Amino acid sequence: MVVGAGFAGLAAARTLAKAGALVTLVDHNPYSTFQPLLYQVATAGMSMSDVSYPVRTYAAKWPNVRARRGALSTVLPEKRRVELGDGSTLDYDFLVLATGVTTNWYDVPGAPENAQPLYSLNDAAALRRRLQHCLEEAVAGRRDSVHVVVVGGGSTGVEIAGTLAELRRRTLPLTHPEIRPDQTSVTLVERFDFVLSPYKPRLRNAAAAALRKRGVRLRLGATVASVEPDAVGIVDGTHVPSDVTVWALGVTAPAYVAEWGLPQTKGGRIRVTEALNVPKHPEIFVAGDLAGPPEQLPQLAQPAIQMGEHVGKQILAAAQGLPLRPFSYRDPGIMATVGRAEAVLQLSNGLTMRGWPAWLVWIFIHVAYLLGGRNRITVLVNFFWRYAGPRHAATSVSQ
């Protein structure tokens, strides 16, 4: 049984399904989310259906895969059983836990109440509604400003800040002509002195320059102390006015994971062996963001996919009584986009690329990894429309 239909869970289910194993794929949503493009949903460039794919449609590709909608309530390792939120129970021979993680507020006062996370599809839709609502209030004269502060200069923070800044410069004057430019701003707050810390200094600087060129105000070396309804407080005592605060900082395991009685490690993730299973319950495997292997991995799509495939193969081996093999991550490199025709790319062999060539590679990779031919076509149409279509056409509304 595979719980969680994200990158890791789908990779595990696919690996098992291809080998003919009976798989039950459980998720609390009826869809799988393509998280790397959530920032496009939040900025109204894509619709929710563009970056999501029905779990049942995925499962329907194999006769030996069953989908089941339900929230994992608890794991009973001794009984080899899971309990779902609706009270029903499912028994397993092998279990893959790939439920992902949740927003880490890092105990910053006011953050859970006043900041918007960007980890799930619902987060992205809520952020979009919040932005639209504030803009409408400004049009109606019930709000003076729509200042956006993005907290966190990792790839999520850079991508959403760059895209929002482009919307502010290019689209807002056409769609909301009632709002003056000085009523809006996009600020990126980052505790390091640079953005995109996993990248080489040359790419970090290129990304920062590209953000500044788009009008993003960079507050580097600034650690957030608090989030208030109308401002973000910095540890140096200053305040950045903020009507919408986007929380792009990091993730942690949800608190209820502790109730499963499995060993945990940094960030609440489940401590697993080199083979990605739980020492005392070798039939339980963990993959994706929720997994805490001996060697920490970046919480990205690639490690999740590779972990999912590895876990699927280990279960097939274990079922045949064969020994498990340790997981090793083949790092293909990392990439982030800043906006129209601007991205940074760093391969694991040290090769770097930036500007529009990197952006084209970024689009190609992201579209290629999308689930479903229809999603690929519509997302390409959306990219074309957003970046080459009429200027006023850069917004999508699907609630």
Added chain:
Amino acid sequence: MVVGAGFAGLAAARTLAKAGALVTLVDHNPYSTFQPLLYQVATAGMSMSDVSYPVRTYAAKWPNVRARRGALSTVLPEKRRVELGDGSTLDYDFLVLATGVTTNWYDVPGAPENAQPLYSLNDAAALRRRLQHCLEEAVAGRRDSVHVVVVGGGSTGVEIAGTLAELRRRTLPLTHPEIRPDQTSVTLVERFDFVLSPYKPRLRNAAAAALRKRGVRLRLGATVASVEPDAVGIVDGTHVPSDVTVWALGVTAPAYVAEWGLPQTKGGRIRVTEALNVPKHPEIFVAGDLAGPPEQLPQLAQPAIQMGEHVGKQILAAAQGLPLRPFSYRDPGIMATVGRAEAVLQLSNGLTMRGWPAWLVWIFIHVAYLLGGRNRITVLVNFFWRYAGPRHAATSVSQ
């Protein structure tokens, strides 16, 4: 000022905008809905963004059009002022009321509580969620059946019943293999002895045959007496088991229209002159479903668009002190689709067409009238995918 961004409101705004008039376009949603394709959203063939278009993107096409999000709270004709739900007021020289209508429950007991309407985008999304929820309950064993009853054999009823029956036959065995065919059904209840009453008998019969061929159970000559949580009661005392009841019967003006102090006519619609304005307040025009002109018109997209254009032209004339002209409807004909490669089409000159040629015309017309190039492309992709793509790929999830 134009209130309502449906077919009528957009046509009025476009006519006025092209002539250089200052237009404020008000709607309580941030988007305009392409209602003829709502049944596709309800049956997960299209996403909400495919059939909606941002009002601000529409307004951004003209420098003299301003968009304003807000629900019309009341009209103060003496002050030439409207009040919005948020308490703000807007003054007008000329007013176009094109806010549309709402579900007519025809005082059938239990209908508002137990049936799902299909008039707005939110209705369509709610119906889709309800269907998905019931199917998941059936998979989990917490529900024995998912019987769907569609009340009303007009074009909306025929379209949704035909599409649901195709989903049941073709897609459900792949996506929900746990559910047996005898656990599901699609029934269409209609008080006349035929469906599609505005059509010639030959087309009515062809549509009924096409529905039966898809497995739709037809209950013709059956007037609904009540809607219960698990059944639809017929006046002859029989009951049709129903887990999901779709209300495709008709529309009426919302009750609050009475508070505007304007004359009303059949169905609560606002009584207007032949020129489509209010007798005592000639500066107030009404277009679309809300208009009650001397000669009653079908509540379809075509009359709404033509009324909107007419109203726009009359306002331009009135502003120049020219006399108003009566509205006359140029009927291009009517069409309805039953499912894959099956539609009926009846031109006003008596020419009829059915089968796949009519279906291709139906697709062409609907795609041509969609707002925005992106919507047209993605809807074509969706049609292709639903009807010619892999069988398991027939569902879209955008919540």
